[in-house]
Amino acid sequence: MILAKYLFTPGSQHRFRVIWFIRRNYSFLSDDVKSVRTVVSPDISKIRNIGIMAHIDAGKTTTTERMLFYSGYIRALGDVDDGDTVTDFMAQERERGITIQSAAVTFDWKNHRINLIDTPGHVDFTLEVERSLRVLDGAVAVFDASAGVEAQTLTVWRQAEKHHVPCIGFLNKMDKPMANLDLCIESIREKMQTTPILIQIPVGCGKNFSGIVDLLTKQKLIWATKSNEDDGRCYKVQSLDQSDEPALVQTAKEARSNLIEQVADLDDEFAELLLTDFSDNFDAVPSIKIKEALRRVTLARKGVPILCGSSLKNKGVQPLLDAIIAYLPNPNERHHDIIQWYKDDLCALAFKVIHDKQRGPLVFVRIYSGTLKAQTAVYNINRNNIERMSRLLVPFADQYVEIPSMTAGNIGLTVGLKQTITGDTIASSKASAAAALRRAQNKAETTGDRVKVILTGVEVPDPVFFCTIEPPSMAKQADLENALCCLQREDPSLKVRVDPDSGQTILCGMGELHIEIIHDRIRREYGIETHLGPLQVAYRETIVQKAKTTNTLDRTIGDRRHFVTVELTVGPIDDIGTSSKFQIKKELHNQLTPDLKGAVENGVHSSYLQGPLLGYPVQGVYTEIESLNLEPGTSPAMVSACVSRCVQKAMKAAGPQVLEPVMSLEVTVGEDYLSSVLGDLAQRRGTVRDIQSRHNNKVLLATVPLAEMMGYSTILRSLTSGTATFSLELDSYEAMNPQDQNILLKRVAGLL
Ligand code: GDP
Ligand code: MG
Numbered sequence: 001m002i003l004a005k006y007l008f009t010p011g012s013q014h015r016f017r018v019i020w021f022i023r024r025n026y027s028f029l030s031d032d033v034k035s036v037r038t039v040v041s042p043d044i045s046k047i048r049n050i051g052i053m054a055h056i057d058a059g060k061t062t063t064t065e066r067m068l069f070y071s072g073y074i075r076a077l078g079d080v081d082d083g084d085t086v087t088d089f090m091a092q093e094r095e096r097g098i099t100i101q102s103a104a105v106t107f108d109w110k111n112h113r114i115n116l117i118d119t120p121g122h123v124d125f126t127l128e129v130e131r132s133l134r135v136l137d138g139a140v141a142v143f144d145a146s147a148g149v150e151a152q153t154l155t156v157w158r159q160a161e162k163h164h165v166p167c168i169g170f171l172n173k174m175d176k177p178m179a180n181l182d183l184c185i186e187s188i189r190e191k192m193q194t195t196p197i198l199i200q201i202p203v204g205c206g207k208n209f210s211g212i213v214d215l216l217t218k219q220k221l222i223w224a225t226k227s228n229e230d231d232g233r234c235y236k237v238q239s240l241d242q243s244d245e246p247a248l249v250q251t252a253k254e255a256r257s258n259l260i261e262q263v264a265d266l267d268d269e270f271a272e273l274l275l276t277d278f279s280d281n282f283d284a285v286p287s288i289k290i291k292e293a294l295r296r297v298t299l300a301r302k303g304v305p306i307l308c309g310s311s312l313k314n315k316g317v318q319p320l321l322d323a324i325i326a327y328l329p330n331p332n333e334r335h336h337d338i339i340q341w342y343k344d345d346l347c348a349l350a351f352k353v354i355h356d357k358q359r360g361p362l363v364f365v366r367i368y369s370g371t372l373k374a375q376t377a378v379y380n381i382n383r384n385n386i387e388r389m390s391r392l393l394v395p396f397a398d399q400y401v402e403i404p405s406m407t408a409g410n411i412g413l414t415v416g417l418k419q420t421i422t423g424d425t426i427a428s429s430k431a432s433a434a435a436a437l438r439r440a441q442n443k444a445e446t447t448g449d450r451v452k453v454i455l456t457g458v459e460v461p462d463p464v465f466f467c468t469i470e471p472p473s474m475a476k477q478a479d480l481e482n483a484l485c486c487l488q489r490e491d492p493s494l495k496v497r498v499d500p501d502s503g504q505t506i507l508c509g510m511g512e513l514h515i516e517i518i519h520d521r522i523r524r525e526y527g528i529e530t531h532l533g534p535l536q537v538a539y540r541e542t543i544v545q546k547a548k549t550t551n552t553l554d555r556t557i558g559d560r561r562h563f564v565t566v567e568l569t570v571g572p573i574d575d576i577g578t579s580s581k582f583q584i585k586k587e588l589h590n591q592l593t594p595d596l597k598g599a600v601e602n603g604v605h606s607s608y609l610q611g612p613l614l615g616y617p618v619q620g621v622y623t624e625i626e627s628l629n630l631e632p633g634t635s636p637a638m639v640s641a642c643v644s645r646c647v648q649k650a651m652k653a654a655g656p657q658v659l660e661p662v663m664s665l666e667v668t669v670g671e672d673y674l675s676s677v678l679g680d681l682a683q684r685r686g687t688v689r690d691i692q693s694r695h696n697n698k699v700l701l702a703t704v705p706l707a708e709m710m711g712y713s714t715i716l717r718s719l720t721s722g723t724a725t726f727s728l729e730l731d732s733y734e735a736m737n738p739q740d741q742n743i744l745l746k747r748v749a750g751l752l
Contacts, residue, residue: 232314
């Protein structure tokens with residue numbers, strides 16, 4: 001009613017918002033928009049699955065927004081500074097102005113289907129980046145032309161390199177007074193250790209930046225000076241031959257011969273063409289020949305075509321879209337080894353789960369082979385279950401448009417898959433998955449390769465940080481559980497457990513920001529104000545000696561007497577990294593019923609969950625049951641309790657020891673800052689393993705206890721003026737030395 005009132009009252013100030021709200025939430029109202037689009041699965045050669053990588057603030061969101069606007073998928077330009085862009089759809093992203101989740105957005109450009117997969121721009125989300133890099137076929141690196149290559153771009157770049165993702169570069173913010181083309185090209189060459197190939201030059205600089213010269217076609221592309229005139233939709237194209245700017249013509253000519261020489265250096269076919277047909281006149285090489293060669297060079301990752309523009313001022317974005325089509329691969333041009341096992345059968349990777357208030361869980365999938373059809377059952381290989389999918393959607397900007405089926409190479413959203421989580425592989429049936437496995441095995445027998453029919457998502461490391469989370473009232477507990485359940489399906493690196501003693505819910509995550517974001521999302525998306533306990537490091541415990549103990553339990557409950565005595569030995573396993581073990585002495589083995597064995601095992605394992613010192617999980621310990629005597633009528637639960645007490649007692653006597661997570665740290669830093677990074681590491685109980693040289697940079701390999709790494713990204717940034725990049729992953733659990741352990745124990749006991 002209220003909506004109707006606003007909607008039909010002319011001049012109502014809420015009218016626009018209501019229409020916007022309805023459009024956004026009820027896509028059936030916008031059939032007019034849908035009908036003008038070709039919502040069919042396009043030919044695979046016309047698909048581009050592209051990621052955008054950039055340092056925070058380089059302009060990724062603004063550029064994406066312009067792309068959606070020029071391709072006709074949004075009708076007005078949003079502005080990141082006002083927080084109303086489409087791709088930064090999670091509320092706290094808008095607030096922080098950073099992009100955390102990889103949302104995929106689809107649009108069409110010149111008869112091609114472009115799926116943009118957003119890669120997060122923060123070091124704490126490298127797992128998300130890795131995941132998106134598996135799904136995409138090519139990437140656009142967006143740089144701030146006044147800053148050159150910045151830390152995060154470099155981190156993502158290195159990951160892209162690992163996955164052999166072909167890239168093009170976009171020097172954004174050419175309108176800034178400090179924008180510097182030459183410095184950027186140099187910094188790309190040096191820091192990224194690749195060959196930048198400039199294919200455009202800017203016209204005007206700073207405030208007077210008005211467009212670009214396309215060096216291939218020798219055309220000048222000029223946008224209206226006032227960017228808001230038509231939001232940059234139209235631009236003038238003029239041949240340089242007719243230009244009356246001799247300086248620009250000369251610069252362009254030189255830049256073009258440079259480009260031609262560079263491409264000839266990297267591509268033999270082009271070099272040959274050049275020498276046979278154009279040896280006396282490079283200038284006459286047709287642009288199509290350069291384009292073809294440049295495509296081969298880019299796909300082979302021998303070089304990176306570089307474009308320039310200013311997204312905010314609406315200049316240069318359309319040529320960037322053209323370049324995505326021209327130089328980045330279609331799905332067939334990328335090698336995903338898994339596909340051959342499936343042949344024409346369906347094989348898809350669930351790479352993202354989001355929860356939609358109306359539609360429930362939506363699973364983003366990338367199809368590698370076969371066809372995915374709406375209203376069919378699919379087989380989830382990882383979960384070994386069959387699920388029914390209802391609808392299939394294409395995420396066009398902020399609308400989801402229904403589609404009956406989708407072929408290989410595409411990215412879509414499925415409705416109805418309730419069990420599927422991020423990282424799962426989907427096939428059409430159990431039989432087709434089995435057939436794929438057989439094909440892979442046959443191949444493996446001849447080649448000795450590893451058998452692999454699952455599209456391995458990203459290996460999720462053990463979470464290293466945890467904290468308690470409490471609902472505002474007990475009434476909200478169920479809501480909180482539901483929220484956590486949804487969040488876990490979206491993000492497999494989040495683990496949730498319940499503390500057996502206190503009954504408190506514990507969040508376990510990969511880093512400080514990770515837990516903070518989860519906390520935020522629970523508040524915003526699920527409307528629950530939760531309280532987080534202090535962030536703690538996930539320690540483990542072990543023992544260093546052998547100990548033998550007995551324990552007796554004698555308890556009468558009602559008229560039933562429970563009496564049991566157990567004798568057991570605990571001791572350390574050589575490798576403290578292995579999980580704790582349990583055995584029953586041989587002679588005793590045959591005397592115990594299966595029920596009793598189960599009860600004993602439960603008892604042992606329950607005491608492994610909480611170590612004797614601080615209550616952390618126990619690893620690297622074995623327990624051997626020496627003897628077990630009990631009165632008839634004693635319940636298995638009492639046997640478990642008695643065994644558990646006994647193991648606890650024994651471990652206390654066996655030199656308990658705290659193990660702490662030690663991380664392997666890799667810092668890439670310029671020589672100038674190396675000593676301050678090293679000095680800082682020494683204060684963090686860090687051990688330097690190696691220092692390697694990579695051109696002008698030093699790569700520092702070290703191990704550092706996680707407990708010393710709180711807030712490291714901020715500290716490293718200030719130590720190195722933001723020039724260093726680092727990655728941190730769990731290396732091993734190691735024994736703390738006695739002093740450090742004492743300090744920790746005292747602190748936990750509240751004595752420090
Ligand atoms: P992201 O963090 O990479 O997504 O970057 P955003 O798109 O959020 O942009 C960061 C800031 O840079 C915002 O304040 C934008 O208005 C600004 N910005 C983006 N593109 C340009 C540009 O071409 N020129 C200038 N001067 N500023 C820009
Ligand atoms: Mg952004």
